[in-house]
Amino acid sequence: MLVYGSYANDQIKKMHDPHNGFLIMGRAPETKAVMRTARVCLAPLRFGAGLKGKLLDAMRDGTPSVTTPIGAEGMHHNETWCGEIGNTAEELIEAAVRLYTSEQQWNQARQQGYRLLRDHFNQPQHGRDLIQKTKEISDNIETHRSKNFTGAMLMHHFSMAYKYLALWIEAKNKNETTDK
Numbered sequence: 001m002l003v004y005g006s007y008a009n010d011q012i013k014k015m016h017d018p019h020n021g022f023l024i025m026g027r028a029p030e031t032k033a034v035m036r037t038a039r040v041c042l043a044p045l046r047f048g049a050g051l052k053g054k055l056l057d058a059m060r061d062g063t064p065s066v067t068t069p070i071g072a073e074g075m076h077h078n079e080t081w082c083g084e085i086g087n088t089a090e091e092l093i094e095a096a097v098r099l100y101t102s103e104q105q106w107n108q109a110r111q112q113g114y115r116l117l118r119d120h121f122n123q124p125q126h127g128r129d130l131i132q133k134t135k136e137i138s139d140n141i142e143t144h145r146s147k148n149f150t151g152a153m154l155m156h157h158f159s160m161a162y163k164y165l166a167l168w169i170e171a172k173n174k175n176e177t178t179d180k
Contacts, residue, residue, distance in 0.1 A: 041057075056117075
């Protein structure tokens with residue numbers, strides 16, 4: 001088992017055990033090369049928000065993954081995960097062993113990763129959609145702003161903050177000149 005990650009502390013480094021095949025590798029110099037040679041990406045994430053780069057890399061490189069609900073959060077759109085999701089250390093270990101040893105399950109997870117990428121992380125399509133939406137808003141900016149309550153509220157409070165800052169500076173300057 002190869003363990004990659006930056007900033008390994010002394011406790012983690014002490015786990016390095018070449019005799020038993022447990023190798024602490026440190027930071028991966030080239031993620032693509034590591035993922036393509038790995039059989040399973042084990043990512044027991046306990047915190048984090050948004051898309052997890054290591055799990056996207058695993059999908060891109062055809063490496064099934066085992067992670068926690070936090071790891072998979074927001075990445076599979078309630079579809080089947082491209083591997084397995086576990087809550088406890090035991091569940092994660094069992095899932096990793098199943099994926100590692102079952103050729104059929106491994107192939108299914110690999111294909112599911114490619115499907116998730118194609119269906120939900122299609123960069124060219126998202127780029128076109130973003131450009132189209134930006135142009136749409138730009139062409140109808142007044143209508144867009146009139147329907148944007150939060151933006152209007154923020155703009156109002158932003159301008160009010162400047163108004164009261166200006167009044168405060170004026171009062172401060174007035175007091176300074178009368179104190180002299």
